Amino acid sequence: MNRRSINPxxxxxxxxYVQAVEVKNVxxxxxxxxxxxxxxxxxxSDKDMESQLRQAIANLENVIQTAGYLCSxxxxxxLYTTSMRELWPHFPILQEWIAKHQIEQALTALEVVGLFETLKVELEATVVK
Known part of the structure; x- marks a missing residue:
């Protein structure tokens, strides 16, 4: 795989995050x-935002690894959240996870009216190898 980050x-x-990612030979x-x-x-979960963010990251990592891919x-x-204000103090948790795996990804973060049941944050990813 050839990968190039684009940052004007x-x-x-x-x-x-980066502004765009080009991937060839996937x-x-x-x-x-x-x-x-x-x-x-x-x-x-009906726990607080920090706990839910940590569990969402762990679940995403589990799916990626189970599929035989790498978080990198x-x-x-x-990223979808019911409250950007509530999420923001915990954003370093996500940043540390991104740095740990040396991820360079395009990112969209949206505040939404609601998520399933009692959920406060959700992560959706596209992964290549």
Whole structure:
């Protein structure tokens, strides 16, 4: 796989994303459904934003690894939250995970009216290898 990040500016580096990612010669592409704080038994979390963000990241990582891909192959990440204000103090958790896996991804973050049941944050990814 050949991968190139496109950044006409530098300010997005502080926010842990790139403006665009070009990928050529891909061996496979994994489109992940939104992953949220849902336990192995299918029960949605009713915990706070930090706990839900950590569980959503863990669930996304589990899906990616189970499929035989690496988190470093994430090229697109969509983040949905019921409250950007509530999420923002915990954003460094996501940034640390991105840095740990050396992910360079295009990112969209959206505040939505609601998510499934009691969920507060959801992560959706496109992964290549």
């Amino acid at each position: 500016w530098t300010w997005q580096r502080q926010r842990s 061996a496979g592409t994994l489109y992940c459904s939104g992953q949220a704080a849902i336990a192995d038994d299918g029960i949605s 192959g994430i090229v697109r990440l969509n």
